[in-house]
Amino acid sequence: MKFTGTKQYIATDELQMAVNAAKVLERPLLIKGEPGTGKTMLAEQVAESLGMPLIQWHIKSTTKAHQGLYEYDAVSRLRDSQLGDDKVNDIANYIKKGKLWEAFGSEQQVVLLIDEIDKADIEFPNDLLQELDKMEFFVYETGETIKAQTRPIIIITSNNEKELPDAFLRRCFFHYINFPDRETMKKIVAVHHPDIQAKLLKEALDIFFKVREVPGLKKKPSTSELIDWLKLLVADDIPDEILKGKDPSKAIPPLYGALLKNEQDVHLLEKLAFMIRRENR
Numbered sequence: 001m002k003f004t005g006t007k008q009y010i011a012t013d014e015l016q017m018a019v020n021a022a023k024v025l026e027r028p029l030l031i032k033g034e035p036g037t038g039k040t041m042l043a044e045q046v047a048e049s050l051g052m053p054l055i056q057w058h059i060k061s062t063t064k065a066h067q068g069l070y071e072y073d074a075v076s077r078l079r080d081s082q083l084g085d086d087k088v089n090d091i092a093n094y095i096k097k098g099k100l101w102e103a104f105g106s107e108q109q110v111v112l113l114i115d116e117i118d119k120a121d122i123e124f125p126n127d128l129l130q131e132l133d134k135m136e137f138f139v140y141e142t143g144e145t146i147k148a149q150t151r152p153i154i155i156i157t158s159n160n161e162k163e164l165p166d167a168f169l170r171r172c173f174f175h176y177i178n179f180p181d182r183e184t185m186k187k188i189v190a191v192h193h194p195d196i197q198a199k200l201l202k203e204a205l206d207i208f209f210k211v212r213e214v215p216g217l218k219k220k221p222s223t224s225e226l227i228d229w230l231k232l233l234v235a236d237d238i239p240d241e242i243l244k245g246k247d248p249s250k251a252i253p254p255l256y257g258a259l260l261k262n263e264q265d266v267h268l269l270e271k272l273a274f275m276i277r278r279e280n281r
Contacts, residue, residue, distance in 0.1 A: 033177030036222025065127030
């Protein structure tokens with residue numbers, strides 16, 4: 001089966017090609033792109049489209065690679081031994097399976113999401129090279145080798161917070177999700193707001209893309225933030241005339257808190273509005 005997108009997820013031809021190429025090559029798919037462009041949601045929709053279970057491993061700054069394999073709880077075993085618990089005789093009772101173990105142990109092919117891999121330390125990707133390459137790992141405490149019964153489809157996301165090692169990149173199929181153009185954005189909006197008025201959508205998109213073009217913004221509004229903003233505009237019944245006015249002295253759009261997420265960007269737009277007012281005097 002090939003991935004062709006879903007009703008809930010608009011995938012460009014290039015993205016569909018990347019997913020299917022990684023599937024054929026049996027290599028992890030490394031997805032990069034601006035925050036809010038649907039990197040995490042891609043894995044969810046690939047799993048739904050192909051009828052596979054989804055296993056998600058969300059990476060934090062404190063996450064270590066071995067946690068994806070397994071963790072041995074020596075403290076609990078020591079405590080149970082002091083209490084005379086019989087289960088201490090089987091060390092397997094104190095091994096917690098990680099997300100890779102879950103994926104490798106599944107009889108059915110699964111989609112494994114390793115989300116925001118760049119949040120972990122620089123050694124994290126290198127520590128997973130062997131396991132992702134050979135689809136197996138060794139459990140030292142029990143002396144067993146865990147080998148993937150069915151090779152999972154692995155999707156790895158990154159927000160480019162850190163550079164990933166070359167050795168890791170060589171083992172991946174790479175795709176960068178470009179920010180959607182206006183026509184693609186209309187299709188995405190239609191999924192979330194199928195009944196939105198065409199005039200309101202046009203004016204909202206005009207403002208949205210103009211805000212993104214403002215030089216010096218610390219954080220450009222993303223696709224997910226546009227969806228939230230449109231939801232508020234529809235819920236508050238904001239008439240498109242308010243957006244259509246395009247008064248240059250009012251650079252801050254209504255309900256801007258859904259689009260702008262820090263005070264520096266708000267101040268920047270206010271400053272631009274002030275400068276425009278001075279020039280128009």
